[in-house]
Amino acid sequence: MTExxxxxxxxxxxxxxxxxxTGAASGLGLGIARGLLQAGANCILADIDDKGLDSIAPEFKERGLAAKMNxxxxxxxxxxxxxxxxRFGRLDGLVCAAGVAPAYPLEDTPLDKWRFALDINLTGYFLCGREATRIFKKQGGGGAMVLLSSKSGxxxxKNNSAYNATKAGELHLARGWALELGPAGIRVNCIAPGNVFExxxxxxPAYIAEAARKKGIKPEEVIPHYIAMTALKRDIKPQxxxxxxxxxxxxxxxCMTGQVLVVDGGQAYTR
Ligand SMILES: NC(=O)c1ccc[n+]([C@@H]2O[C@H](COP(=O)([O-])OP(=O)(O)OC[C@H]3O[C@@H](n4cnc5c(N)ncnc54)[C@H](O)[C@@H]3O)[C@@H](O)[C@H]2O)c1
Incomplete structure (x- = not known):
């Protein structure tokens, strides 16, 4: 067996x-939507990138709806x-994956990039979580949310203040919501992925160049470097x-709510 x-x-x-x-047009949001489709779900594919949505929506056939969302x-x-x-008659779950990572050393971080990260990674999660909750409660309770945080939470x-702060903030958003919404049967959990390149x-390329700079390695060495940092020496995939x-x-x-599933190949807490 290969693993x-x-x-x-x-x-x-x-x-x-x-x-x-959210963030369904690319990366982890798209990988998650594909996984949900395989598991039988209908997917509301939400993203600001409507061209990206148009290109992926056909693979979801009648079980997908492209919904442009900022x-x-x-x-x-x-x-x-x-x-x-x-379109589908009800809502059973929310996955918040739309996120950004403007990476700068602290003293070079522009205020607008700091605010941009807080707006998408925290306010965006808040607005979607609030809307999902309103719908779940209107339907009579029940429902589940998954917030994509990160190992960086x-x-x-290094050199990623806004990302670190927002990804840690998402973990605590989820814990507070779990406490608040548990009586309505609504569960809220996080996933903390390690580095997922695919x-x-x-x-x-700019983010990889910054990662190379802070590690003192060449850009082409960045992905192998991060894979080597996992205990399993494994390339984590969207799947x-x-x-x-x-x-x-x-x-x-x-019976799980307010928790964090760490999917990082063994990186956080293992060194
Ligand atoms: N890739 C990784 O290594 C990694 C690791 C840990 C956590 N994450 C988390 O996973 C999530 C997705 O990351 P990714 O690597 O797939 O990024 P990505 O850039 O490939 O995808 C992000 C998507 O979010 C969308 N988006 C951006 N701003 C938006 C807005 N205002 N409204 C709606 N959609 C918007 C983009 O159009 C894009 O499709 C992020 O929350 C990120 O923090 C990623």
Whole structure:
């Protein structure tokens, strides 16, 4: 048996459920949406990148709806949720994955980039979590949310203040919501992925160059370097993160709320 290629969790555990995924046009959001589709869910594919959505929506066929959404805009968030509920009849889950990582040394961090990260990574999660909660409660309770945090929310990354702060903030958002929403049967958990390169636009050439600079290595050495930092020496794939999301959204996790699943190949807490 090889363990170097991820396989989907073998179940139909989300059959008939409807989940809205933000950041669905790229990277982890898209990988998670594909995992939810494999698990039987209907997917409301939400992203600000409508061209990206148009290119991926056909693979979801009748179980996908492309809904343009700017997670920082209240009206846009409400409209995308409403379109999804109108299409599929209800909402059972939310995955917040739309996120950005403007990486700078502290003294060089522009204020607008700091605010940009807080707006998308925190306000965006807040607006989507609030809208999902309103819909869940209107339906009579129940529902599950998964917030994509990061290993950087547990252990800070160098030269990445806004990302570190927002990713740690998401963990505590989830814990507070778990406490508040538990009585309504709404579960809220986080995933803290390690570095996932496949399909990610965060890992663009400029970001890789900055990572190379802070590590004192060449850009082409960055990905092998990060893989070597995991205890398992394994390249984490979007499917690995999708598997965690499917589990957390499913009834198999019915007694889990306010928790963090770390999917980092053994990096945080292992050194
Ligand atoms: N890739 C990694 O190594 C990694 C590791 C840990 C956590 N994460 C988290 O996973 C999430 C996704 O990261 P990724 O690497 O897939 O990034 P990505 O850039 O590939 O995808 C992010 C998506 O979010 C969308 N988006 C950006 N601003 C938006 C807005 N205002 N409204 C709606 N959509 C918007 C983008 O259009 C894009 O499709 C982020 O929250 C990130 O913090 C990523």
């Amino acid at each position: 170097s290629t991820p396989v989907p969790v073998s179940s139909n555990s989300l059959a008939g459920r409807t989940v809205l995924v 997670v920082t805009d209240e009206a846009s968030v409400q409209a995308a949720f409403a379109a999804g509920v109108a 547990l252990e800070p990354s 399909g990610s636009k965060i890992w663009n 690995d993160i999708a598997n965690a999301a499917v589990f957390l959204l499913s009834d198999a996790a019915r």
